[in-house]
Amino acid sequence: xxxxxxxxxxxxxxxxxxxxxxxxxxxxxxxxxxxxxxxxxxxxxxxxxxxxxxxxxxxxxxxxxxxxxxxxxxxxxxxxxxxxxxxxxxxxxxxxxxxxxxxxxxxxxxxxxxxxxxxxxxxxxxxxxxxxxxxxxxxxxxxxxxxxxxxxxxxxxxxxxxxxxxxxxxxx
Amino acid sequence: xxxxxxxxxxxxxxxxxxxxxxxxxxxxxxxxxxxxxxxxxxxxxxxxxxxxxxxxxxxxxxxxxxxxxxxxxxxxxxxxxxxxxxxxxxxxxxxxxxxxxxxxxxxxxxxxxxxxxxxxxxxxxxxxxxxxxxxxxxxxxxxxxxxxxxxxxxxxxxxxxxxxxxxxxxxx
Amino acid sequence: xxxxxxxxxxxxxxxxxxxxxxxxxxxxxxxxxxxxxxxxxxxxxxxxxxxxxxxxxxxxxxxxxxxxxxxxxxxxxxxxxxxxxxxxxxxxxxxxxxxxxxxxxxxxxxxxxxxxxxxxxxxxxxxxxxxxxxxxxxxxxxxxxxxxxxxxxxxxxxxxxxxxxxxxxxxx
Numbered sequence: 246x247x248x249x250x251x252x253x254x255x256x257x258x259x260x261x262x263x264x265x266x267x268x269x270x271x272x273x274x275x276x277x278x279x280x281x282x283x284x285x286x287x288x289x290x291x292x293x294x295x296x297x298x299x300x301x302x303x304x305x306x307x308x309x310x311x312x313x314x315x316x317x318x319x320x321x322x323x324x325x326x327x328x329x330x331x332x333x334x335x336x337x338x339x340x341x342x343x344x345x346x347x348x349x350x351x352x353x354x355x356x357x358x359x360x361x362x363x364x365x366x367x368x369x370x371x372x373x374x375x376x377x378x379x380x381x382x383x384x385x386x387x388x389x390x391x392x393x394x395x396x397x398x399x400x401x402x403x404x405x406x407x408x409x410x411x412x413x414x415x416x417x
Numbered sequence: 418x419x420x421x422x423x424x425x426x427x428x429x430x431x432x433x434x435x436x437x438x439x440x441x442x443x444x445x446x447x448x449x450x451x452x453x454x455x456x457x458x459x460x461x462x463x464x465x466x467x468x469x470x471x472x473x474x475x476x477x478x479x480x481x482x483x484x485x486x487x488x489x490x491x492x493x494x495x496x497x498x499x500x501x502x503x504x505x506x507x508x509x510x511x512x513x514x515x516x517x518x519x520x521x522x523x524x525x526x527x528x529x530x531x532x533x534x535x536x537x538x539x540x541x542x543x544x545x546x547x548x549x550x551x552x553x554x555x556x557x558x559x560x561x562x563x564x565x566x567x568x569x570x571x572x573x574x575x576x577x578x579x580x581x582x583x584x585x586x587x588x589x
Numbered sequence: 590x591x592x593x594x595x596x597x598x599x600x601x602x603x604x605x606x607x608x609x610x611x612x613x614x615x616x617x618x619x620x621x622x623x624x625x626x627x628x629x630x631x632x633x634x635x636x637x638x639x640x641x642x643x644x645x646x647x648x649x650x651x652x653x654x655x656x657x658x659x660x661x662x663x664x665x666x667x668x669x670x671x672x673x674x675x676x677x678x679x680x681x682x683x684x685x686x687x688x689x690x691x692x693x694x695x696x697x698x699x700x701x702x703x704x705x706x707x708x709x710x711x712x713x714x715x716x717x718x719x720x721x722x723x724x725x726x727x728x729x730x731x732x733x734x735x736x737x738x739x740x741x742x743x744x745x746x747x748x749x750x751x752x753x754x755x756x757x758x759x760x761x
Contacts, residue, residue: 253582255547255718257736287726372581374428375599376548376720377556382459384721392429396583407581409716409751410597411740412760416584425754427719544753546599548720549728554631564601568755579753588756 248365251402252413253395255372259411264326264367265299271365273323277305278315280333295328309336313355322364330370330398331391338387345390352394356401368402370395420537423571423589426580427544435580436498436539437471443537445495449477450487452505467500481508485527494536502542502570503563510559517562524566528573540574542567592709595743595761598752599716607752608670608711609643615709617667621649622659624677639672653680657699666708674714674742675735682731689734696738700745712746714739 250267254260268275277299281292296305308315312333319325327333334348341347359366372395374388399405405417422439426432440447449471453464468477480487484505491497499505506520513519531538544567546560571577577589594611598604612619621643625636640649652659656677663669671677678692685691703710716739718732743749749761 251582255716255736256722257718257733257740259736259740370582372427372547372719373721374430374719375426375544375546375716377545377551377560378428379721385459388721389429392427392431395581396429396431399582399584405582405584407586409739409760410595410714410743410749412743412749414586414751414758414760416581416586423754542754544599544719546601547716547718549717549723549732550600561601564599564603567753568601568603571754571756577754577756579758586758588753588758 247362248404249359249362249402250365250367251370251395251399251405251417252367252408253370253372253399253406254408255375258408260369260371260406260408261295261328262411263406263408263413264328264369268324268326268365268367269302271324274321275303276319276322276325277303278312278325278327279305279307280309280312280327280329280336281307309333310340313351313358316355316362316366317358319362319364324365324367326367326369328369330368330394331373334390334394335387338383338390343383343386345386348390349393349397352397356397359398359401368398370398372407419534420576421531421534421574422537422539423542423567423574423577424539424580424585425542425544425567425571425578427547430580431583432541432543432580433467433500434583435578435585436500436541440496440498440537440539441474443496446493447475448491448494448497449475450484450497450499451477451479452481452484452499452501452508453479481505482512485523485530488527488534488538489530491534491536496537496539498539498541500541502540502566503545506562506566507559510555510562515555515558517558520562521565521569524569528569531570531573540570542570544579591706592748593703593706593746594709594711595714595739595746595749596711596752596757597714597716597739597743597750599719602752603755604713604715604752605639605672606755607750607757608672608713612668612670612709612711613646615668618665619647620663620666620669621647622656622669622671623649623651624653624656624671624673624680625651653677654684657695657702660699660706660710661702663706663708668709668711670711670713672713674712674738675717678734678738679731682727682734687727687730689730692734693737693741696741700741703742703745712742714742716751
């Protein structure tokens with residue numbers, strides 16, 4: 246049975262680096278599963294930098310929506326790093342036209358699948374709910390979804406971590 | 418003498434659920450003291466969902482402003498959950514027309530009263546100061562007030578907790 | 590050799606007070622090194638309040654940009670409190686016209702210098718990356734820089750702390 250490790254933190258808190266180091270402690274080939282839907286130059290630059298930083302043990306797979314099916318079919322890896330939950334939610338928000346119930350159903354589907362995987366999985370997410378309440382409705386919906394998703398995924402994880410200033414704090 | 422438990426966290430971090438579970442571990446009838454001033458449909462929906470989730474052991478009281486007087490007169494409950502400090506501050510901000518000194522005096526009055534209550538009290542608040550500095554003056558004033566209030570209330574609490582992704586971290 | 594203590598937290602989380610108390614536990618005269626570039630009345634008020642709160646053991650020095658050189662030349666103090674990293678970054682952002690590489694080079698220069706100082710140094714920073722992704726490019730650049738700087742400075746620190754609601758959590 247796989248170990249499920251949930252890792253959250255603010256922007257540039259060092260959460261992805263922490264996840265990567267943890268995954269690299271597992272033997273075997275590693276998969277970086279990106280929720281990317283690369284839409285602009287700023288995002289593309291960020292993705293390229295991350296890929297270069299990971300090195301040769303890593304393969305990369307990009308999947309904007311069907312994360313759960315992709316994980317179910319995964320085999321032969323020593324560990325999988327999913328980066329990141331909030332980008333996936335943002336893709337779902339667009340795809341399901343802001344239908345909160347369908348998005349949370351997709352999250353629950355992922356949460357139900359995780360304990361059945363037989364590879365260690367590192368899930369990276371973001372803290373987006375510790376600023377001022379956003380003015381716009383869509384941003385409020387997104388931060389509510391992100392908070393709910395983080396709770397649901399951390400609940401089924403074997404370990405949960407909050408990363409700040411590059412330092413991991415054990416949540417669970 | 419009552420136990421004072423201060424609980425903070427981001428939006429949808431699981432802080433209210435954590436507070437509720439802690440309160441339900443106390444024997445006797447429970448009071449949910451809501452700082453609500455329900456002004457729009459979005460807020461009303463959120464309040465209804467929370468009420469339905471709490472179940473029959475709970476009574477609900479709504480008080481937008483005079484939280485301290487309400488708590489002083491409280492009796493016969495096994496525990497009280499006040500949800501939430503930041504909504505109360507937002508009501509005070511409107512009521513006292515942004516007069517920071519009067520608002521912080523109301524917070525100090527609450528802080529001075531808490532140690533004299535004879536019922537366990539669970540205070541839920543929010544982290545609102547870990548995003549980018551807001552553009553507008555009122556939002557900056559609000560996040561300064563929320564930060565100051567959180568410090569003052571946590572200082573008199575017997576326990577303080579930070580909740581992230583549904584997981585409580587002991588602050589004190 | 591000096592002790593390096595990195596302290597971060599949200600707005601009004603009590604991080605500066607915590608840093609001040611820690612510094613005051615060191616014997617000898619104390620230096621408050623402010624990254625201030627006082628530009629408006631709101632900021633000036635905040636600075637005055639902080640100065641009055643510190644009392645007579647403290648001297649104050651204001652330096653918007655050359656923090657590293659200033660720290661190198663420092664002598665005769667029992668401890669130095671640098672407040673704060675994010676204001677310094679914001680000064681650098683303006684001074685270097687948003688040139689990310691030059692700003693991060695300045696951060697790396699500071700990080701390389703810290704272990705060679707012979708006075709205990711308390712570095713205060715801010716968490717700015719745990720809200721919704723900001724709409725404007727400059728705010729996104731700033732929060733990326735702040736996150737990267739926090740990681741780089743915490744990495745060379747002997748201790749790192751996250752302060753929430755006035756309560757310090759040990760990160761490292």
